[in-house]
Amino acid sequence: xxxxxxxxxxxxxxxxxxxxxxxxxxxxxxxxxxxxxxxxxxxxxxxxxxxxxxxxxxxxxxxxxxxxxxxxxxxxxxxxxxxxxxxxxxxxxxxxxxxxxxxxxxxxxxxxxxxxxxxxxxxxxxxxxxxxxxxxxxxxxxxxxxxxxxxxxxxxxxxxxxxxxxxxxxxxxxxxxxxxxxxxxxxxxxxxxxxxxxxxxxxxxxxxxxxxxxxxxxxxxxxxxxxxxxxxxxxxxxxxxxxxxxxxxxxxxxxxxxxxxxxxx
Amino acid sequence: xxxxxxxxxxxxxxxxxxxxxxxxxxxxxxxxxxxxxxxxxxxxxxxxxxxxxxxxxxxxxxxxxxxxxxxxxxxxxxxxxxxxxxxxxxxxxxxxxxxxxxxxxxxxxxxxxxxxxxxxxxxxxxxxxxxxxxxxxxxxxxxxxxxxxxxxxxxxxxxxxxxxxxxxxxxxxxxxxxxxxxxxxxxxxxxxxxxxxxxxxxxxxxxxxxxxxxxxxxxxxxxxxxxxxxxxxxxxxxxxxxxxxxxxxxxxxxxxxxxxxxxxxxxxxxxxxxxxxxxxxxxxxxxxxx
Numbered sequence: 342x343x344x345x346x347x348x349x350x351x352x353x354x355x356x357x358x359x360x361x362x363x364x365x366x367x368x369x370x371x372x373x374x375x376x377x378x379x380x381x382x383x384x385x386x387x388x389x390x391x392x393x394x395x396x397x398x399x400x401x402x403x404x405x406x407x408x409x410x411x412x413x414x415x416x417x418x419x420x421x422x423x424x425x426x427x428x429x430x431x432x433x434x435x436x437x438x439x440x441x442x443x444x445x446x447x448x449x450x451x452x453x454x455x456x457x458x459x460x461x462x463x464x465x466x467x468x469x470x471x472x473x474x475x476x477x478x479x480x481x482x483x484x485x486x487x488x489x490x491x492x493x494x495x496x497x498x499x500x501x502x503x504x505x506x507x508x509x510x511x512x513x514x515x516x517x518x519x520x521x522x523x524x525x526x527x528x529x530x531x532x533x534x535x536x537x538x539x540x541x542x543x544x545x546x547x548x549x550x551x552x553x554x555x556x557x558x559x560x561x562x563x564x565x566x567x568x569x570x571x572x573x574x575x576x577x578x579x580x581x582x583x584x585x586x587x588x589x590x591x592x593x594x595x596x597x598x599x600x601x602x603x604x605x606x
Numbered sequence: 607x608x609x610x611x612x613x614x615x616x617x618x619x620x621x622x623x624x625x626x627x628x629x630x631x632x633x634x635x636x637x638x639x640x641x642x643x644x645x646x647x648x649x650x651x652x653x654x655x656x657x658x659x660x661x662x663x664x665x666x667x668x669x670x671x672x673x674x675x676x677x678x679x680x681x682x683x684x685x686x687x688x689x690x691x692x693x694x695x696x697x698x699x700x701x702x703x704x705x706x707x708x709x710x711x712x713x714x715x716x717x718x719x720x721x722x723x724x725x726x727x728x729x730x731x732x733x734x735x736x737x738x739x740x741x742x743x744x745x746x747x748x749x750x751x752x753x754x755x756x757x758x759x760x761x762x763x764x765x766x767x768x769x770x771x772x773x774x775x776x777x778x779x780x781x782x783x784x785x786x787x788x789x790x791x792x793x794x795x796x797x798x799x800x801x802x803x804x805x806x807x808x809x810x811x812x813x814x815x816x817x818x819x820x821x822x823x824x825x826x827x828x829x830x831x832x833x834x835x836x837x838x839x840x841x842x843x844x845x846x847x848x849x850x851x852x853x854x855x856x857x858x859x860x861x862x863x864x865x866x867x868x869x870x871x872x873x874x875x876x877x878x879x880x881x882x883x884x885x886x887x888x889x890x891x892x893x894x895x896x
Contacts, residue, residue: 522703525695527719547705
């Protein structure tokens with residue numbers, strides 16, 4: 342059931358997007374979120390959507406796969422659309438039946454907001470699908486470095502983040518194994534009343550926590566044995582390299598924003 | 607409960623870029639009351655195969671028949687529950703599945719899930735604690751206070767407690783000391799005989815396969831490549847080498863011995879005891895000739 346989930350997953354590949362520096366991708370996505378809010382009419386939304394499709398094509402991710410993985414989010418998108426459709430009461434009435442009436446503004450708002458939502462999700466998913474968790478952490482660490490002056494423990498945060506990311510698949514495997522073991526002993530998570538189901542989660546959670554504690558202990562010992570003493574005075578094995586293409590990405594975003602500002606209603 | 611696989615194919619995460627084919631065209635039968643060993647190199651599909659035996663994984667194509675129940679890609683709910691009631695699995699490192707406050711409660715978890723009355727389940731738990739050689743005061747301790755070997759025994763008891771008629775063991779002795787290993791394997795052998803269980807042992811140990819199994823299935827790259835009695839399967843060095851496996855120790859020794867003294871022993875020695883017996887007999891005959 343988790344197989345089709347693609348949030349936060351990394352899909353190794355070889356495309357322009359894959360080769361970019363994680364810093365440029367992170368800055369890009371961060372600024373892109375603001376750019377999305379510039380759109381306020383058909384023209385700007387069309388430009389935005391076109392740009393998103395362009396980025397997806399560049400990343401060489403198969404579109405059916407991407408959309409398939411976004412199914413849980415698509416539900417939210419549709420939900421937003423309907424909320425606006427039924428609750429916004431502005432402009433001309435387009436459709437009226439008993440107590441339901443749909444207004445022109447509601448339809449437009451609904452489409453815009455859900456489109457905005459969809460574009461944001463698509464863009465961030467492209468980021469995680471084309472950037473390995475380790476390079477995301479490296480990127481975050483270097484980008485946050487200036488905050489060290491504000492006494493923010495940047496190295497510790499980045500280390501925790503990279504360990505957490507590293508152990509997500511391991512813990513997922515572990516969960517799956519324990520789940521199977523308990524299913525084999527007749528535990529039943531997928532049926533019964535809410536109360537029964539909540540109770541059925543305990544045989545899964547307790548072993549999972551116990552093993553996470555053990556794992557943390559083992560890992561801490563293994564790190565210490567290998568001479569880890571915190572961030573002070575460490576050198577790096579993976580060096581990030583800012584290339585021309587990375588500058589280009591940010592320039593491209595600037596151009597996009599300029600065009601959108603021009604067409605903005 | 608005869609178990610049979612018909613043209614079973616299985617892929618993890620089908621129709622995604624993460625798709626991984628794990629089983630190809632498996633056709634095999636496991637007879638009621640038999641002791642079957644499934645051997646193969648790491649990643650050959652052994653564990654995937656055994657998860658099909660109680661519906662934890664369902665074949666992408668083909669059918670698995672467990673007793674009267676047919677498992678296909680569409681089987682759900684009640685039929686699976688029925689299969690799980692009859693098929694117990696001792697997973698690798700089963701001590702990771704313990705969760706209850708006391709050992710007694712943990713052992714009773716399975717039986718209670720399958721609708722066995724509480725009193726009966728408790729009696730069974732105490733019986734198993736004794737049979738598995740755990741100290742009697744362990745029943746009211748927390749499973750997390752126990753040693754690794756004891757935790758393993760409690761977990762095994764948790765599976766035996768609902769009296770499955772098919773018992774699947776996925777490397778039950780991994781990470782145990784030699785003595786604990788022997789004790790646990792002997793215990794399964796005893797259960798197999800006394801309760802008439804159908805036992806399926808997934809293992810890396812050629813010695814265990816040779817000693818206990820009546821039927822051996824060799825897996826290689828998701829295919830069941832060899833099957834037969836251990837006398838045949840486990841004595842063919844060339845074929846085993848092709849599947850990155852080795853002969854059992856005693857068979858290896860026998861071959862070296864035969865080569866050095868230029869004689870052939872009557873049969874293949876699957877265990878050290880058998881080997882010793884045959885050599886003793888040979889020595890006696892030779893002594894008499896002198």
